[in-house]
Amino acid sequence: xxxxxxxxxxxxxxxxxxxxxxxxxxxxxxxxxxxxxxxxxxxxxxxxxxxxxxxxxxxxxxxxxxxxxxxxxxxxxxxxxxxxxxxxxxxxxxxxxxxxxxxxxxxxxxxxxxxxxxxxxxxxxxxxxxxxxxxxxxxxxxxxxxxxxxxxxxxxxxxxxxxxxxxxxxxxxx
Amino acid sequence: xxxxxxxxxxxxxxxxxxxxxxxxxxxxxxxxxxxxxxxxxxxxxxxxxxxxxxxxxxxxxxxxxxxxxxxxxxxxxxxxxxxxxxxxxxxxxxxxxxxxxxxxxxxxxxxxxxxxxxxxxxxxxxxxxxxxxxxxxxxxxxxxxxxxxxxxxxxxxxxxxxxxxxxxxxxxxxxxxxxxxxxxxxxxxxxxxxxxxxxxxxxxxxxxxxxxxxxxxxxxxxxxxxxxxxxxxxxxxxxxxxxxxxxxxxxxxxxxxxxxxxxxxxxxxxxxxxxxxxxxxx
Numbered sequence: 392x393x394x395x396x397x398x399x400x401x402x403x404x405x406x407x408x409x410x411x412x413x414x415x416x417x418x419x420x421x422x423x424x425x426x427x428x429x430x431x432x433x434x435x436x437x438x439x440x441x442x443x444x445x446x447x448x449x450x451x452x453x454x455x456x457x458x459x460x461x462x463x464x465x466x467x468x469x470x471x472x473x474x475x476x477x478x479x480x481x482x483x484x485x486x487x488x489x490x491x492x493x494x495x496x497x498x499x500x501x502x503x504x505x506x507x508x509x510x511x512x513x514x515x516x517x518x519x520x521x522x523x524x525x526x527x528x529x530x531x532x533x534x535x536x537x538x539x540x541x542x543x544x545x546x547x548x549x550x551x552x553x554x555x556x557x558x559x560x561x562x563x564x565x
Numbered sequence: 566x567x568x569x570x571x572x573x574x575x576x577x578x579x580x581x582x583x584x585x586x587x588x589x590x591x592x593x594x595x596x597x598x599x600x601x602x603x604x605x606x607x608x609x610x611x612x613x614x615x616x617x618x619x620x621x622x623x624x625x626x627x628x629x630x631x632x633x634x635x636x637x638x639x640x641x642x643x644x645x646x647x648x649x650x651x652x653x654x655x656x657x658x659x660x661x662x663x664x665x666x667x668x669x670x671x672x673x674x675x676x677x678x679x680x681x682x683x684x685x686x687x688x689x690x691x692x693x694x695x696x697x698x699x700x701x702x703x704x705x706x707x708x709x710x711x712x713x714x715x716x717x718x719x720x721x722x723x724x725x726x727x728x729x730x731x732x733x734x735x736x737x738x739x740x741x742x743x744x745x746x747x748x749x750x751x752x753x754x755x756x757x758x759x760x761x762x763x764x765x766x767x768x769x770x771x772x773x774x775x776x777x778x779x780x781x782x783x784x785x786x787x788x789x790x791x792x793x794x795x796x797x798x799x800x801x802x803x804x805x806x807x808x809x810x811x812x813x814x815x816x817x818x819x820x821x822x823x824x825x826x827x828x829x830x831x832x833x834x835x836x837x838x839x840x841x842x843x844x845x846x847x
Contacts, residue, residue, distance in 0.1 A: 515612055
């Protein structure tokens, strides 16, 4: 098991291979379908993004609402392949370092990951209550009108992940 | 006639929303525990262990088993000796869903218009409700919250009527394996065979509700087909989360119905390992 304090360095990403199990601590940003659509529309329009994705980790999740007195509701990964049509653009335009989701990615995403040296991690799908135990802070950053699909900054502690596709294109799905 | 008031139904549905979201049914948990023991690949074993721990945390802390608390899908069996008072049954169920999802901090995942506005309704309504008239003086309401990830991987095919068992097996297995890790395996695979285009899909959904999960079809030929498909799926090694292992499916349930001479409809409705459902009998 490898431990990483975020942000990742390029050397961290290069050291990871598909199959490596890791625990990450630090800041990740949530984004799913509608947030991806808006981020890519902003890139296309040449507008500044409302979140700085340089060196960042994106987590594809839409948490359930937090009960009063709790930090976060359940927050497991959603299906990553729905983000595939946006991901190459984000990787090339923003300097995004890593993504967390569930399920495989298409060839265009893997090609962009190899070009940019980024990594895709799988979190345990359907284990949102378990994963929420590793979330110690939640803050909405932008697109609040999207509700659960807003971009949130999550602070995580020892968040468990499996390196599913590495920066060399090595994949657990192939 | 037995009278049941809409306010009782609404309160019952409200409680059902919480029960279904927070508590993984014991039969599904048992299948996960058995699968964990059988897995030899450590990554797969660990992932199954996480599913089991997740269910424990969700139940004890009143957290949703999965953040995707689903579309609220209801199967309602209304006895012919039951009279609903104080309004319409469908309104009572919708109102119970609205209050259940909001008051128990469940995620609202339903949008009002699929193509144009896609505005979140913010209370997870409208629910999808299937009514079945039955004999008797009870009202049975089953809630099966259905997550988007596994629903998206579901498929229907109108196969050649001469394709027979082999064509059915191949279609179901292809559907499950090509879904990979997207629907959160290990899965319960619901298969509806026969009827018409839409009826096969309903049968597949109904198949997901079989209890206990993993029990065989009462018809021996279909029970044999279920076993064969389950074995062939798990031989492929896709595993929990599609990351390798022998547990890609926990169970295959088939429901069937007579159909047209020209047709062999087959629908595959997948459920993730968080195969939630809860029932209320009034």
